Amino acid sequence: MLSELIKESRALERAISGEDLTYNDGMELMDYDNLFMLGAAADMIRQKLVGNTVTFAASYYMNYTNICAASCQMCAFYRKGGEDDAYTLKPDDISKRAGMAKEMGATEVHIVGGFHPDLPLEYYENMMKIIKKDHPELKIKAFTAAEIFYLSKLTKNSVKEILSRLKESGLDSMPGGGAELFHPEIRKLIVRGKCSGQEWLDTIEQAHNLGIQSNATMLYGHIEKPSHIVDHLIKIRELQKKTHGFITFIPLKFSLDNTELEKEGLVTNECSAIYDLRIIALSRLLLGGYLNNISVYWVAYGKKLAQIALSHGGNDLVGTAFSEEIYRAAGKSTTSSVLELANLPKEINREAAQRDTFFNILRKF
Ligand code: SF4
Numbered sequence: 001m002l003s004e005l006i007k008e009s010r011a012l013e014r015a016i017s018g019e020d021l022t023y024n025d026g027m028e029l030m031d032y033d034n035l036f037m038l039g040a041a042a043d044m045i046r047q048k049l050v051g052n053t054v055t056f057a058a059s060y061y062m063n064y065t066n067i068c069a070a071s072c073q074m075c076a077f078y079r080k081g082g083e084d085d086a087y088t089l090k091p092d093d094i095s096k097r098a099g100m101a102k103e104m105g106a107t108e109v110h111i112v113g114g115f116h117p118d119l120p121l122e123y124y125e126n127m128m129k130i131i132k133k134d135h136p137e138l139k140i141k142a143f144t145a146a147e148i149f150y151l152s153k154l155t156k157n158s159v160k161e162i163l164s165r166l167k168e169s170g171l172d173s174m175p176g177g178g179a180e181l182f183h184p185e186i187r188k189l190i191v192r193g194k195c196s197g198q199e200w201l202d203t204i205e206q207a208h209n210l211g212i213q214s215n216a217t218m219l220y221g222h223i224e225k226p227s228h229i230v231d232h233l234i235k236i237r238e239l240q241k242k243t244h245g246f247i248t249f250i251p252l253k254f255s256l257d258n259t260e261l262e263k264e265g266l267v268t269n270e271c272s273a274i275y276d277l278r279i280i281a282l283s284r285l286l287l288g289g290y291l292n293n294i295s296v297y298w299v300a301y302g303k304k305l306a307q308i309a310l311s312h313g314g315n316d317l318v319g320t321a322f323s324e325e326i327y328r329a330a331g332k333s334t335t336s337s338v339l340e341l342a343n344l345p346k347e348i349n350r351e352a353a354q355r356d357t358f359f360n361i362l363r364k365f
Pocket residue numbers: 068069070071072074075076077078113114115191192194
């Protein structure tokens with residue numbers, strides 16, 4: 001029955017037999033109306049490639065500054081510096097936050113920030129050193145390729161020099177943000193003052209070549225066309241064939257509130273759950289065989305939709321996303337967050353495991 005239905009789509013047949021999907025295949029699947037079949041095929045491939053375990057990391061999130069020289073239309077985070085809520089963390093704050101991360105049971109700190117126009121390279125190097133000095137076992141996953149590219153322009157150092165110095169100071173991996181959508185046609189409508197798609201790809205390629213592995217992301221659900229999604233996925237796959245440096249792929253659902261896209265009336269609703277599921281399934285089908293971890297960012301989906309996404313090709317839940325606010329609210333007992341996350345896969349008859357930054361299994365539930 002399933003195989004009969006799969007014959008409805010040549011692209012699905014090709015995906016199931018393990019062939020690389022082409023751009024045209026991707027376009028066919030973006031338009032394919034049988035979401036059930038798309039999800040079932042992605043789920044079947046997920047099971048074949050990575051089995052039934054759903055992983056997640058215990059992560060602590062730290063945004064070192066919200067001051068940004070860019071002003072992206074899709075961003076609600078940035079400040080220009082004069083606002084009451086503009087901030088930049090000082091070395092003491094960074095040290096305290098690293099201590100909180102450790103107390104909460106995090107195994108990694110996830111660090112990103114705005115493009116600060118005045119901070120020197122030493123600020124970033126010190127950040128790494130401060131964290132590693134007190135907590136050498138904490139993995140530092142920091143800086144998007146877009147931040148690195150900006151820092152290279154700002155400090156007039158090459159991307160390679162910046163990455164090498166940060167690695168030397170303690171940088172373990174990179175989080176994969178700033179990719180948004182690579183195609184220039186859409187990129188110019190959602191980011192302003194950020195590197196091009198090609199510059200992002202070149203920067204992350206240099207990181208991989210230096211032994212700094214990274215995640216990859218894609219921002220969807222705003223004003224993109226199907227072709228932009230397919231183009232993005234294929235560019236990620238082609239780079240992965242070259243470097244093998246991507247750890248996981250995380251599709252990020254666009255969050256509408258307080259963005260220029262919302263204020264200008266260009267996006268009035270967040271995308272549907274149906275579209276979310278199509279994106280997860282398509283990510284699995286297009287990247288399968290090369291980038292085999294597809295992460296479901298449960299913070300954006302909510303826990304119930306995250307469970308369904310795990311049945312449409314996903315095999316990872318990203319992480320616990322602890323932060324200072326959560327620490328304040330939860331005191332020192334955050335075990336429940338880890339257990340709650342572990343329950344999500346178990347409720348859908350999948351195994352759950354806590355992993356580290358590089359997908360090594362730390363404990364099973
Ligand atoms: S670079 Fe763009 S997305 Fe990143 S903080 Fe600045 S305005 Fe926001």
